[in-house]
Amino acid sequence: MRTIAFATQKGGSGKSTLASSIAVAAHEAGERVFILDMDPQQSLMKWAKARGDVSVPVEAILPGKINAVMNSLAKSGVTLCVIDTAGTESTATAAAMKAADLCIIPARPNAFDLWASDVTRRALREMRKDYVFLLNQCPPAQQNARISEGVEMLEKMGGLISPLIGARVDYQEAAGSGLGVTELNPGGPAAEEIRKLWSSIKRRLAKGKPATATRKAA
Ligand SMILES: Nc1ncnc2c1ncn2[C@@H]1O[C@H](COP(=O)(O)OP(=O)(O)O)[C@@H](O)[C@H]1O
C-alpha cells in the first residue's frame, strides 16, 4: 500500500477538493483506494455521505490510531491510502505527514499560499519526508505572469508536480455532489488534468522522482 497525504498550513488551498478527485481518479485507474479524513472539519466524511456508495470509502480517525488503521488497510488489500488534513499545525497533521510515502502541498498562485507552503516544506524536511508542491486554482491563461511567479517560487523550494491545476467550476460541483471531476464530467478539462495528476503521482510513488511541471496555464 502507498500513502499520500495532502497537507499545508493554509486553509482553502484545495486539499480536500484535490484529495477527493485524486482518490476517484486512482479508483478508476484500478487502485483500491481508502481515504482517511484527519481534518476535524470532516469535509471528506461529508463528501462520502453525499456520494452514498462505498467505491471510495472514507473514515475519520484520531491521530493515535493511524498506524493500526494503516496496517489493517494494507492487510485488507488497499493499494492507495489518501489522507486529508486540516489547514493548521496539529497532532493529526503531523501524524499524517509522518505516515505518508509522499506529501502533496497544494498552493494557489498567491503570496500567502506560497509562504505557507514554505512553512510546510520546512516541517517535512525536518521529518525527512518526501514531498511535492502542486499549484492549484491557477487562473486562465491571460494571467500567466502570476502563475509563472508561483511556478518559479515552488521550483526553487523543491519539486513541483505536473500538471498545474486550473480554477474550474467542475472541482466545486464535483466535491459538493460527492463525486470526483472524472465522474462529474469525464471528458472535461478538469478530468483530463486530474488523470494526468494521478499519473504523475503514481510515477513519483514508484520511482521517487518528481514529474516536472510545465508553464502552460491550465
Ligand atoms: N481547482 C479548483 N478550482 C475551483 N475551485 C477550487 C479548486 N480547488 C479548490 N477549490 C475551491 O476552493 C475552496 C477551498 O477548497 P478546499 O478543498 O476546501 O481547501 P482545503 O481543504 O485546503 O481547505 C472550496 O470552495 C473549493 O471548492
Ligand SMILES: [Mg+2]
Ligand atoms: Mg479541507
